[in-house]
Amino acid sequence: xxxxxxxxxxxxxxxxxxxxxxxxxxxxxxxxxxxxxxxxxxxxxxxxxxxxxxxxxxxxxxxxxxxxxxxxxxxxxxxxxxxxxxxxxxxxxxxxxxxxxxxxxxxxxxxxxxxxxxxxxxxxxxxxxxxxxxxxxxxxxxxxxxxxxxxxxxxxxxxxxxxxxxxxxxxxxxxxxxxxxxxxxxxxxxxxxxxxxxxxxxxxxxxxxxxxxxxxxxxxxxxxxxxxxxxxxxxxxxxxxxxxxxxxxxxxxxxxxxxxxxxxxxxxxxxxxxxxxxxxxxxxxxxxxxxxxxxxxxxxxxxxxxxxxxxxxxxxxxxxxxxxxxxxxxxxxxxxxxxxxxxxxxxxxxxxxxxxxxxxxxxxxxxxxxxxxxxxxxxxxxxxxxxxxxxxxxxxxxxxxxxxxxxxxxxxxxxxxxxxxxxxxxxxxxxxxxxxxxxxxxxxxxxxxxxxxxxxxxxxxxxxxxxxxxxxxxxxxxxxxxxxxxxxxxxxxxxxxxxxxxxxxxxxxxxxxxxxxxxxxxxxxxxxxxxxxxxxxxxxxxxxxxxxxxxxxxxxxxxxxxxxx
Ligand code: NFE
Ligand code: MG
Numbered sequence: 298x299x300x301x302x303x304x305x306x307x308x309x310x311x312x313x314x315x316x317x318x319x320x321x322x323x324x325x326x327x328x329x330x331x332x333x334x335x336x337x338x339x340x341x342x343x344x345x346x347x348x349x350x351x352x353x354x355x356x357x358x359x360x361x362x363x364x365x366x367x368x369x370x371x372x373x374x375x376x377x378x379x380x381x382x383x384x385x386x387x388x389x390x391x392x393x394x395x396x397x398x399x400x401x402x403x404x405x406x407x408x409x410x411x412x413x414x415x416x417x418x419x420x421x422x423x424x425x426x427x428x429x430x431x432x433x434x435x436x437x438x439x440x441x442x443x444x445x446x447x448x449x450x451x452x453x454x455x456x457x458x459x460x461x462x463x464x465x466x467x468x469x470x471x472x473x474x475x476x477x478x479x480x481x482x483x484x485x486x487x488x489x490x491x492x493x494x495x496x497x498x499x500x501x502x503x504x505x506x507x508x509x510x511x512x513x514x515x516x517x518x519x520x521x522x523x524x525x526x527x528x529x530x531x532x533x534x535x536x537x538x539x540x541x542x543x544x545x546x547x548x549x550x551x552x553x554x555x556x557x558x559x560x561x562x563x564x565x566x567x568x569x570x571x572x573x574x575x576x577x578x579x580x581x582x583x584x585x586x587x588x589x590x591x592x593x594x595x596x597x598x599x600x601x602x603x604x605x606x607x608x609x610x611x612x613x614x615x616x617x618x619x620x621x622x623x624x625x626x627x628x629x630x631x632x633x634x635x636x637x638x639x640x641x642x643x644x645x646x647x648x649x650x651x652x653x654x655x656x657x658x659x660x661x662x663x664x665x666x667x668x669x670x671x672x673x674x675x676x677x678x679x680x681x682x683x684x685x686x687x688x689x690x691x692x693x694x695x696x697x698x699x700x701x702x703x704x705x706x707x708x709x710x711x712x713x714x715x716x717x718x719x720x721x722x723x724x725x726x727x728x729x730x731x732x733x734x735x736x737x738x739x740x741x742x743x744x745x746x747x748x749x750x751x752x753x754x755x756x757x758x759x760x761x762x763x764x765x766x767x768x769x770x771x772x773x774x775x776x777x778x779x780x781x782x783x784x785x786x787x788x789x790x791x792x793x794x795x796x797x798x799x800x801x802x803x804x805x806x807x808x809x810x811x812x813x814x815x816x817x818x819x820x821x822x823x824x825x826x827x828x829x830x831x832x833x834x835x836x837x838x839x840x841x842x843x844x845x846x847x848x849x850x851x852x853x854x855x856x857x858x859x860x861x862x
Pocket of ligand 2: 338846
């Protein structure tokens with residue numbers, strides 16, 4: 298038996314360590330550990346609830362909007378505030394483009410190199426690459442000249458000895474299966490996606506003044522004035538520019554991301570039987586209309602059973618710390634609902650440098666959230682499964698299209714490949730739908746409705762002495778919840794349970810594995826010195842440990858470690 302340590306997992310946000318036991322070329326057990334603590338939930342206590350979004354937004358710079366959204370929703374829920382339709386639609390557009398940009402960045406810049414061997418692309422024939430690209434998409438850039446230019450650029454990188462973003466990967470690993478032309482095509486689109494994402498996110502700059510971390514969120518609505526006749530407000534020119542950028546976003550997803558995803562996935566169909574995980578899925582639902590009806594449904598699926606979608610009741614969320622470096626006042630073995638949540642750090646792990654964590658004891662800064670005692674996978678796969686099983690028309694059509702093109706059935710969704718494919722489908726659906734919200738916004742403004750903020754509860758003297766609320770959101774990586782208790786106009790308690798807390802969860806009091814841990818069991822590892830397969834499965838979740846723990850590792854300065862014993 299070999300125990301493998303990968304620390305840190307690269308191409309993610311934050312610090313994640315995986316320890317895995319490998320027997321006969323397969324992982325037989327795994328542990329997911331965050332080696333980073335932050336503590337923003339504690340910083341919030343005693344502050345003005347209307348400022349919470351601004352602090353929580355700093356949980357993370359990747360999902361740059363999501364904690365603002367969850368936070369203002371939590372405060373609005375506590376204070377019973379109904380926001381105007383324009384604010385709802387603007388939030389949907391901000392959330393929509395965040396998801397689309399984030400998924401494309403994940404596919405090309407964080408996950409693709411697990412499947413695409415850039416060095417193999419150096420051997421590709423640019424003309425054949427153009428023919429391959431033309432066979433799957435009419436994207437105009439796909440010419441032999443273009444692919445030759447990209448190949449020359451990579452050759453120059455290699456010749457200079459400065460590989461930049463491509464310096465660190467398991468190049469030449471036998472688990473890479475793409476022919477050179479497919480590798481070159483994907484590499485070209487990696488570079489193109491870098492430019493594209495920079496452009497499309499300008500929508501956040503227009504609606505939110507900047508990105509990352511847009512600045513126009515506001516409890517009760519948005520802080521962006523609407524006035525078709527003013528240069529200093531959301532006017533017709535800006536709406537037209539948003540329309541253009543949304544089209545650009547959608548075109549790339551439809552004509553580059555999805556064709557590339559299908560092309561790459563077709564070489565890795567064996568990964569449709571690997572990386573299934575806990576088999577329970579949860580989505581909070583997202584994109585409310587003016588009446589609060591969600592465009593993507595909420596729901597819970599247990600044991601991969603798509604015949605039943607159960608309702609989400611936030612009261613059933615509880616976090617355990619039996620294997621996490623926190624102390625609860627009442628001791629071990631109990632889960633706390635976030636309204637009563639505590640974040641008292643209590644590090645009991647080994648002093649660095651250490652070889653292994655004591656995984657029988659506490660081993661992570663991530664807590665273990667459970668829904669009705671069950672570990673839940675959250676994220677695009679959960680979202681698409683809940684939508685599919687709920688009969689969501691567009692989701693069903695898109696899922697069936699992808700499964701049909703790959704020649705696999707719905708059971709293939711419960712896998713590493715399924716997770717990666719579902720992210721593409723989620724991205725496609727949202728890229729198609731976001732222009733619809735823009736049109737609704739334009740129609741509403743044209744009808745003369747310029748309201749953007751509900752003022753009546755802004756003044757704290759109108760608030761009850763005590764109030765509590767929750768804000769649920771589907772962030773790119775999945776179900777995000779913020780819970781707030783307000784007392785005497787100040788934050789009495791504040792807890793966030795974020796997507797990567799669900800997915801990167803360690804064991805709970807009952808010893809149940811978290812989703813990364815469960816998904817790794819059964820994953821093959823051809824060469825324990827180059828655990829590419831671990832990266833494939835863990836990356837398929839798109840980890841963000843900055844979010845999940847919400848201080849820095851003040852002792853462990855190690856930058857990279859892959860250890861086999
Ligand atoms: Ni830091 Fe995040 C998203 C949140 S974490 S990226 O999406 O919330 O899972
Ligand atoms: Mg938390």
